[in-house]
Amino acid sequence: MAEERSKVVEKPDILERPDILRPTTPAPLVTFPIDLIVPEGRQQTPAVGQRASRADARLHGLGQTKYIDDMYLPNMLFAKIKRAGVASARIKNIDTKEAEAMPGVIAVITGRDIPCNSFGPSLKDQPVLADERVFHAGDGVAAVAAETEQIAAEALEKIKVEYEMLPPVLDPLESLKLETPGVHAPSANIYGHKIIKKGDVEKAFKESDHVFEGTFRTQMVEHVPLEPYACIAHWDANGRVIIYSTLGRITLGRADVARTVGVPMSRIRIVATVVGGNFGGKNEIRAEPIMALLSKKTGRPVKCVYTRPEEFYASTTRHPLVMDYKTGVTKQGKILGRKIRLVLDGGAYCSWSETTLGKACILSAGPYNIDNLEAEAFVVYTNKTMTGAMRGFGAPQVCFAYESHMDDIARALGIDPIDIRLMNAFEEGSISPTGQKLHSVVVKESILRAAKRFGWNGLESGNGKGVKA
């Protein structure tokens, strides 16, 4: 290690060219007014119900908020992660020699350098860096710490990875079939299953005046926080690692770092900085163990900030769903029975799929009293970007399905979309699909209040009218 550190003494040519480098020192200080004016809402009692501005509003307003990208520790290195770029493959060899020999490159690590190379909030199926197998194109296969971000990026090009390509599984419905090769063989592609049963659905369909069916699909989307994922790791002389991170969940993050890096929790300090948007995408560790190990190897602080493309393909995304709905109703519009099948595209790793599966399944019937219900949900692996926690955990997807379906039923029966919902909506004390007695229920109030505010005037409000272009 001493050798590696001493390697930096000679500055490579690239360091003499500031035009192609990101600044390695913090931005110059901007002066700001010191006198505080505390907005009235923050001074009033009682405090609850006040339109109190945020405690950090002044910092944001004056442009003084410091994100990780603004943070600089003395002697800090920059890290970049090489992405596989192939969706499914066996790694035959990784040659890092040429990259390591580059001036300004201080350390390179691969999956083999990770003490415990797996993590995940429920299934521990995600490697920190792919070692033997690549499961999706955004998988990291090696990481470089260098004097500048530019050198680190150039070093990635010098890392040679030999792959044995394997056919990727991309369609969730294909993945569901038993004969489809396992993404994580020998594990099955279906890695989560949930069922909710209430009453007798088939009998309800027989007793219904009309039975409606529909299939709905949703797409994969990104959280797109303004601030992409970022972290800095730094070991102090007491053998403790301090990690500054954009994590939204530091308690879980510390447990994951302890496990993957092999350090007791008492020797880890995680500080979440001001986070520039989360929406679920910053709920588990990403490169924290990599930065901790690069920092340990080099004895210097190491920073990593994801690029926007990395934020897309190397962080989690929203689960695409395929949703089959079948609903039996009376001619007045009362729902007698509903049967639902959900297939969640779980991407390459489990991540927060268990939670998404559960919430999607429980919420899939909508906020309606349905005595006869059968909802079944599956989540399957594919060789696509991993899906995980995202604002709504499956709820926006199933809401799109059950509410589109509801409108189709209302229209076929000639009922106002408001009336069919009011007829079926939960009220105080209603029993949920899982048999839970609900309290503080205001479904009908929300419908009626929205209708009043919107100016929804029954069926005949001149829909579809041409308007001036």
Add this chain to the structure above:
Amino acid sequence: MKRRGRGMATMWYPIGFTVAANPSAAVVKVNEDGTATLLTGTVETGQGSLTILAQIVAQELGIATDDVHVVSADTDATPMDTGAIASRTTYVTGNAARLAAEKAKLTLFDVAAPLLGVKPTQLEAKDHKIVVKGFPQRNMHIGDAANHARMVSGQPPIGSASFNPETVALDPETGQGKPFGTYVYATQMAEVDVDDETGETEVLRIVASHDCGTAINPMLVEGQVEGGVSMGVGFALEEEILFDANGRQINPNLTNYIMPTSLDMPEVEVDIVDNYDETGPFGAKGVGEPTLVPTAAAIANAIFDAVGVRITSLPATSEKVFKALQAKREQQPKQLGTGPASLPSAPGNGASAQ
């Protein structure tokens, strides 16, 4: 021609984790001048959660939001928290913060009671004072009580507490159980213009009526709803990660991954439904995630209302709506003349009324 349509969607959404324990712990310290510090392991990720927690602690101690400083997000300094996820901060962390503040407050009451000549149970904290219930003129400043607690009584007012929502595991065969402590409810209504020649949809207005229990801070609720609606508009009309045949993303950048900008945003009218949940801190539940849940469904229903095509897969891009309109025209027999037969007989058939 652009055609106007309206659509609605209603939803329910739970607060906290599905069955799994998701506790929060908190520590509240009252300073000698009556201001306070809250220690919490949660992370401010832009939603204003630390302000909400400060308001909850301030309410319990009878002081103002600005009197509470929040220390957060440091595993060395702050107690454990399950974190900024599952719309749980106001409800779960908020309950823990309130309970911690209550404990610190009870220490202050113990100190103040003999000074005011009453029992601790006869006291309440409000307007920066510790007041004898029913006798507002008999009071002392909270700072005097806090200072006395430290300098004379030797009882520094510090409280710590934790909270975890009550749940019951789901039966694996039937899914029966109590997965969540509480739920919130909401309805959104969308007004759109759809161009029946290009398939382009413009969202003009979203009315969003949301339940969050007590709105601890109505301004932050509005902020969450407006942000959620923008995500919902993107989910409904534009955003989609595309893959090539080899499983590589085609559009991992903000040039080709289209999301709404401020120019694409509709008018958002936020309506907070009055509600109180006795299990939440001061009746509060949460609002983070639910804000985007009904948006796409309301917009899809409005598109149907405008031009009579049902979009069954998101996003409802112009191309998709255009193709659906084309398919619909091909299916319909050609209408000759403009007699009564061609006038709209039901909403959503897309015929022009002009």
